[in-house]
Amino acid sequence: MIVIRVGELADHLGVHRNTVRNWINGGKLPARQMAGKRYLITENDFARLCREFGIDRSSLKLKYLPGSPVMSREMTCQEKDVAEIGGRSARLLPDADWGDACVTCGSCAGACPISGVDGMDPRKAIRMAVLGREEDLIASQWPWKCTLCGKCEEVCPMNVEIVAFLRRVRGLRDRKKVPGSLQKGVLMCLEKGNNLGIPREDFIALLQEMGREMRDEGYPDFEVPIDRPGANLLVTLNSKEAFAEPAAMKSWWKIFSAAGESWTLPSQCWEGVNWGLYTGDDEAMKGIVGNLVANMVRLGCRTLLLPE
Amino acid sequence: MSRWFQEEAKHFKVISVIDLLVDYLQKGRIRVDSSRHPELTTYHDPCNYGRNSLKAFGQGYFEEPRWIVRQCAPQFVDMFPDREGSYCCGAGGGIWATPFKEERVYHGRLKARQLKQSRARWVITSCHNCRDQIVSSLCKEYDLDLGVKYLWELVADSLVTGPAVS
Incomplete structure (x- = not known):
């Protein structure tokens, strides 16, 4: 099958484009209309035209489509192929x-x-x-x-x-070209349990320090419940809290104390922010969620609190 | 989570901070004093708690956080547009972790204008990215004269139960 445009074919043959249209409409030149003002004709018909008008086929740039040379209603499946050649992205627009x-x-x-x-x-x-x-x-x-x-x-x-x-x-x-530290954070979270790679020992030391501050602020019996099995509520954090503004965690701790909540913070995999959402990476997202689920199962908690 | 870990997910539930605060306040597990925040206060809808949550889970958190804010700060005003039409703070989608600072600040111009027009003295939000964007970028770049608090920070600062009671 050969793809033609009426105007171009008319130029090659030295006839008016309306002449070509008349051939097509009158059935003298069997052709099937495609998207974009183009027509499909068979090789035989095209060769006949070239003979009649004394044109050297090899001098023309032609677009060929694979397919049966028979002109029939079966052409519809050919049209689908044509649409794909148009380049619609199947990966990005699956539906x-x-x-x-x-x-x-x-x-x-x-x-x-x-x-x-x-x-x-x-x-x-x-x-x-x-x-x-x-x-x-x-x-x-x-x-x-x-x-x-x-x-x-x-x-x-x-x-x-x-x-x-x-x-x-x-x-x-390509994962190597993900901007900024997003991909690093995703890998870090999968490997170390939080986006910033804060080690477990440092995290525990920080929590204990904050616990001391709570006691100084009028909560004399306060202890940070780390890895407490059977607690009702498992609390997750935004790693920024632990890294940049640990004092902000105390807001929650005061609320939990006032409400008499049974809660716990896991010492590992406490990150509640999933950067897989941002990098478009479902596999990584699943892995990070899996770590949280493992914590819930390990500590037997009934409710998982997300940080924001 | 229910998509990937169906079996495990049967044994526990997943809640947001807003669910938890509403639960505490409604059941009377915590009480708040509404006199400590007499100034005009507004609420910024984070995209992921509002619009995107509505789309992904069929439920957007629009009224719940406003109810919580009003318990603590009765002088409340909304920005326009708000709820599902709210403007993004400019710092979503992980852009904090990318080098695109200029674009982040540019994006935030709409939120900054809304905040200024609201005449609120405080803005409350429930997202870390939004809060950081308003505190460290919008207030500075657009000369906003207001304070920013997390929703839970507002609640903690309004708690009635004194430390001794706990």
């Missing part, structure tokens, strides 16, 4: 509803607080995937400058899942 549902209205671009940064916006990202510029999109820093805030999705009249889509774009990037 036809995702990108195809987009009516390019631009509501998302209007709602996005960082539209225009790097000349990008959510609509352009979707179009890039639909039009086969997948690698450009994955290489772009823009999906990482987006905060996945979801304003775009909120206003989308077609319910395109833009946030999940952008997260998938992130997930397809």
Whole structure:
């Protein structure tokens, strides 16, 4: 099968483009219409035309499609192949509803607080995937400058899942090229149990120090319940709390004391912030969740408290 | 979690800090004094507790945190737009851990404008990223004159039960 454009074919043959259209409409030139004003014709028909008009076929650049030379209704399955050659990204838009549902209205671009940064916006990202510029999109820093805030999705009249889509774009990037310390944090969390790699001994020492402060602040019997089996509530942290502002943890401890809660902090794998969400890495996310589940099982707690 | 660890997840439940605070306050396990925060206070909806939670889990935390804030700080005002239309603080999606500081501050301009227009003296939020963004970037870059507290910090600062009672 050969792909032709009416205008180009008319130029080659030295006839008017309406002539070619008349041949097609009148059945003299059997052809089937495709997307983008193109037509499919058989090699035999094309060879006949070339003979009639004395054209050297080898001088023409032609686009061939594999397939049966028989012109029939079976052509419909060929059309699907043609759509794929168009380059629609199957990895980024696995479900036809995702990108195809987009009516390019631009509501998302209007709602996005960082539209225009790097000349990008959510609509352009979707179009890039639909039009086969997948690698450009994955290489772009823009999906990482987006905060996945979801304003775009909120206003989308077609319910395109833009946030999940952008997260998938992130997930397809080579892990070595994940910006900043995100990937390091993910690996650290899987290996050491928290995003910043704080060692267990340091963590326990810090908790004990904070416990002393609590006692000085009027909670004389306070002890940080580390790894207490059978506690009702297992508390997780944002590793930033342990690293940068440990005093902020005391707010919670005061509330727990006032409520008479039975709670505990695990000495390991206490990270409650899962950066796999941000790097688009479901496998890593699962591993980190698995560590929390293991803590719950090990200590026999009934409730898991996430840090934010 | 229920997707990956179905069997284990049957034995315990997972809750957010907002669930826990509402539970404590409703059951009377903690009491708060509403006179310690007389100044005008607003609440910033974190994307992941509001809009994105609504999308992922079918439940967004919009009214619960406002109820908690009002228990502690009765002079309450909302920003516009808020709840599922709220502007992001600019620091979500892990951007703190990337080098894109300029974009982060630029993104936050909308939140900063909202905060300024609310005339609130305090803003309460329940997300570490949001709080850090407002404290260390928005207040400085956009000359905001307000204080920022975590939801649980506000509650802890309003606790009635004195230390001696616990």
